[in-house]
Amino acid sequence: MGDSEQLLIYLAEKGALKKEIELSTIKISKEFKSSQQTVSRKLVELEKNGMIHRIPSTRGIKIQISDKGIEKLRNIHVKLNNLFTAKASAIKGKVESGLGEGSYYVSLGKYYEQFKDKLGIVPFKGTLNVKVDYIDFINLISNQNKITINGFKTENRTFGDIVSYKVKVNGVPSAVVIPKRTSHDRDVIEIISGTNFRRKFHLKDGDEVEISL
Amino acid sequence: MGDSEQLLIYLAEKGALKKEIELSTIKISKEFKSSQQTVSRKLVELEKNGMIHRIPSTRGIKIQISDKGIEKLRNIHVKLNNLFTAKASAIKGKVESGLGEGSYYVSLGKYYEQFKDKLGIVPFKGTLNVKVDYIDFINLISNQNKITINGFKTENRTFGDIVSYKVKVNGVPSAVVIPKRTSHDRDVIEIISGTNFRRKFHLKDGDEVEISL
DNA sequence: ATTACTAGAACACGAGTAA
């Protein structure tokens, strides 16, 4: 047991997963936060536990991680994989104040019609601003269908395309709308829906909502 | 330090990554190979190191892994990912004009020092703006180590944290810097580097560069 | 039930050093 895994990962990073590498306990001890003696002892331990093959000499140590050691690392990898990659079908976010630009867009007929047709949403007037971890958010929707709401021009202004994705917010079918140019934080997303979230869920700023697929 | 990571992974598997879980030191000690007392002490330690939030009572303990703890686990995950999944991924982008906000940030001492220390980059004054497919970009870096450049305050202004990732641009070690608040298009990323790209590669606006890991 | 303190025992650390 113990923290020998740390050392094993270190050795793996040094290339000992696939081939024999040659280094010294002094070098390791310098990159690790322990003495030459401790490194030496831990390597002996790792060998005793069958995690590595070890050929010491007066000119250094040749090390290769054994099948059992590889298995050990792969075990940890799988565990963490399950935790971090597999099932990110929902993320959490916090309600933020501000009407959001989307609030304005929603009211524009040309957009409004497309929200109904393409997203199946008769938008409540106003958007819900939610702060999320942007990378988690992108990972969540990166495999989803991107639905483009076409822009249009008036005499005075050009309204650009809006990228949108269908999501559920606290289980309620909604859509994230992403105008191309934005002026608020990257990690604040705008949600449109037929539901008035603030009323239905009694949301105040800072309250948590769940965004799922 | 030590082997607290083992316990952290255990807690994550029990669901403490996303929500608060309720269990007891006795239960943990049975699944772990140590005593109730040791588990109790290690949990206190984990809390002291900021890895978990912990609410003890006479009816058990409520535990949730903190952001710092998640970061720790993700770090290990990234390391193992790099070892076990071979990926030679790269995306392409187009150079855009504009000095970018990063150009300004780079010159600020508090950021500058961190670029050197945390990213190993002595930044050339000015950033390279590159237009990419944002989703491809996120997928590229989503398994990379997130490096946070801490914000700071002056009398007049608050400068927020900057999230950054090490990348290579046309093979040159660089970093993507993502200020929290931005005013340009989402799919334009800013690159800092010790190299003056425009000069070295004779880049004009619209020229293609390769971003790799 | 719990958590977690105290205290003595077991263990790990690293300076010195042999080989």
Added chain:
DNA sequence: TTTACTCGTGTTCTAGTAA
């Protein structure tokens, strides 16, 4: 130069037990 042993010291363990 190495690795790794001995051994004094410090750290971490768990049984007992208070709260």
